[in-house]
Amino acid sequence: MVKRRRHAEIAGGGIAGLTAAILLARAGWTVRVHERAEVIREIGAGIFLHNNGLLVLEEAGLMKDLAPLGTRLLRDHMVDWRGRVMQSRDLGTPVTRRWSFPRQALIEVLHAAALRLGVEIVTGSTIDSARAEGLLVDAAGREHGADLVVGADGHRSAVRASLGLTRVERRVPTTSIRFLVAGRELAPEPTSTEHWSRRRRVAFAAAGHDHTYVYMACPEWDEAGSRVPLEVDSWSEHFPRLRHAFELLHRLEPFKAHYSWVRAEPWSAGRAVLLGDAAHALPPTLGQGSNLAMSNARSLVTYLEQGDDVPAALRAWERAVRPTTDATQRWAGYYDRLTKHWPNALSPVRSAVIWAFGVSPQLAGRLRRADRTPPVTELPAVRVTT
Numbered sequence: 119m120v121k122r123r124r125h126a127e128i129a130g131g132g133i134a135g136l137t138a139a140i141l142l143a144r145a146g147w148t149v150r151v152h153e154r155a156e157v158i159r160e161i162g163a164g165i166f167l168h169n170n171g172l173l174v175l176e177e178a179g180l181m182k183d184l185a186p187l188g189t190r191l192l193r194d195h196m197v198d199w200r201g202r203v204m205q206s207r208d209l210g211t212p213v214t215r216r217w218s219f220p221r222q223a224l225i226e227v228l229h230a231a232a233l234r235l236g237v238e239i240v241t242g243s244t245i246d247s248a249r250a251e252g253l254l255v256d257a258a259g260r261e262h263g264a265d266l267v268v269g270a271d272g273h274r275s276a277v278r279a280s281l282g283l284t285r286v287e288r289r290v291p292t293t294s295i296r297f298l299v300a301g302r303e304l305a306p307e308p309t310s311t312e313h314w315s316r317r318r319r320v321a322f323a324a325a326g327h328d329h330t331y332v333y334m335a336c337p338e339w340d341e342a343g344s345r346v347p348l349e350v351d352s353w354s355e356h357f358p359r360l361r362h363a364f365e366l367l368h369r370l371e372p373f374k375a376h377y378s379w380v381r382a383e384p385w386s387a388g389r390a391v392l393l394g395d396a397a398h399a400l401p402p403t404l405g406q407g408s409n410l411a412m413s414n415a416r417s418l419v420t421y422l423e424q425g426d427d428v429p430a431a432l433r434a435w436e437r438a439v440r441p442t443t444d445a446t447q448r449w450a451g452y453y454d455r456l457t458k459h460w461p462n463a464l465s466p467v468r469s470a471v472i473w474a475f476g477v478s479p480q481l482a483g484r485l486r487r488a489d490r491t492p493p494v495t496e497l498p499a500v501r502v503t504t
C-alpha cells in the first residue's frame with residue numbers, strides 16, 4: 119500500500135517558516151506556506167550564521183548557493199573605549215565558525231530552494247488563528263487542515279496567541295540601528311569587530327566581498343544614541359576613532375529596530391507547533407535567533423520521522439531542544455543587560471569580565487552553548503525488552 123504523504127501548513131515565510139518548509143519537503147511532506155506580506159523579503163541589514171545553523175544549510179545543500187554571497191569570518195574582536203582588545207576569538211574552528219551575509223541573500227536562497235522542492239507559497243495570506251487538531255484559519259475565514267501546522271509568524275505570533283501559549287511577550291528597551299554598507303572600506307578583513315563605550319556598542323563585519331554589515335545598539339532611553347539619521351557628534355564622543363565611519367553612516371538609510379522577548383509554554387498544542395521568534399524571540403546579542411530557528415526545525419523533522427503520532431513527536435522534540443534554546447535566550451538577555459545597565463564608572467571591570475569570557479572555555483561554553491549543539495539528526499533506536 120502506498121503511504122499517504124503527510125501535509126504541513128505553515129504561517130510565516132521568514133527564516134523559520136521557509137527552513138521548516140524546505141526540511142519537511144525534503145522529508146517527503148507536502149507543504150504550504152502562508153506569508154502575510156505581498157512578497158517574500160527580509161527586513162534588516164546583515165545576519166550572522168553560526169555552526170548550528172550552518173549545519174542545517176549544509177545538509178540541505180544550500181551553502182553552495184549561499185557561500186559566494188557571504189563571508190566566512192576568521193576572527194571576532196571586542197574592543198573597549200580605549201581601543202584595547204577585550205576579547206579576540208578564533209572563528210576558524212568547527213564549532214566557533216561564523217559566516218556573515220546580507221539578510222536578503224539568505225532569504226532569497228531559502229525561497230528559491232522551497233520553490234524547487236515544490237513548496238506552495240501563498241503571499242498576501244494572513245493567518246488569524248490555529249487549532250490544535252491541525253488547522254490554520256486565514257483572515258478570510260478559510261480553514262487549512264493539515265497533519266502539522268506551524269506558527270512561524272514571528273514575535274507577535276497570531277498562532278501562538280490563538281493557542282493560548284504566550285507566557286511572556288515584551289519589547290526589550292534597546293535601540294538597534296543597522297546598515298548594510300556598499301563596499302568593504304569599513305571592514306577590509308574577514309573579521310567582525312565590536313566596539314564598546316559606556317552603554318553603546320557599534321560593530322563592523324564583512325558581509326560578502328562587496329558589503330559591510332554595521333550594527334549599533336544603545337538603551338532606548340539614550341535619546342541621542344537612538345536618533346536617526348545618526349548623530350555623528352554624539353557617537354564620535356563615545357568612539358572618537360570612528361568619526362569617519364559615523365560621517366559615512368549619517369548619509370545612509372538605516373534599519374532601526376527594537377527587539378522582543380518571547381516565552382511560550384509549551385511550544386505545541388496537539389498538531390500545532392511554534393518555531394523561531396514565535397516560540398522564543400531573544401535579544402540578538404549572540405546572533406542566535408535564526409540559527410536556533412533553523413536548528414530546531416531540523417531536529418523537529420527528525421522527531422516527526424519517527425512515526426505518525428505528531429503530538430507525541432512535538433512534545434519529545436521540545437523536551438530535547440528546549441534546554442539549549444532557553445539557556446541561549448537567558449545568556450542573550452544577560453549580554454544585553456551588560457551593555458545597558460553596567461555602571462559607567464565600572465567600565466574597566468566590565469572589560470575584565472568580557473576578557474574572562476574569552477579565555478575561559480567553561481564560560482564560553484555556557485555563553486555559546488547553541489553554537490556547539492548540533493541539530494538532532496538521528497534518534498537512538500528504541501530497545502524493546504520482552
Ligand SMILES: Cc1cc2nc3c(=O)[nH]c(=O)nc-3n(C[C@H](O)[C@H](O)[C@H](O)COP(=O)(O)OP(=O)(O)OC[C@H]3O[C@@H](n4cnc5c(N)ncnc54)[C@H](O)[C@@H]3O)c2cc1C
Pocket residue numbers: 129130131132133134135152153154155164165166167243244245246270271272273275276294296375376377393394395396402404405406407408409410411
Ligand atoms: C537587530 C537584530 C539582529 C539580529 N541578528 C541576528 C543574527 O546575526 N543571527 C541570527 O541568527 N539571528 C539574528 N537576529 C534574530 C533573527 O532576525 C530572528 O530570530 C529571525 O528573523 C526570526 O525568524 P522568524 O522566521 O521566526 O520570524 P520573522 O523573521 O519575524 O518572520 C515571520 C514572518 O511571518 C510573517 N507573518 C507574521 N504574522 C503573520 C500572519 N499572521 N500570517 C502570515 N504571515 C505572518 C511575517 O511577515 C514574516 O515574514 C537578529 C534580530 C535583530 C532584531
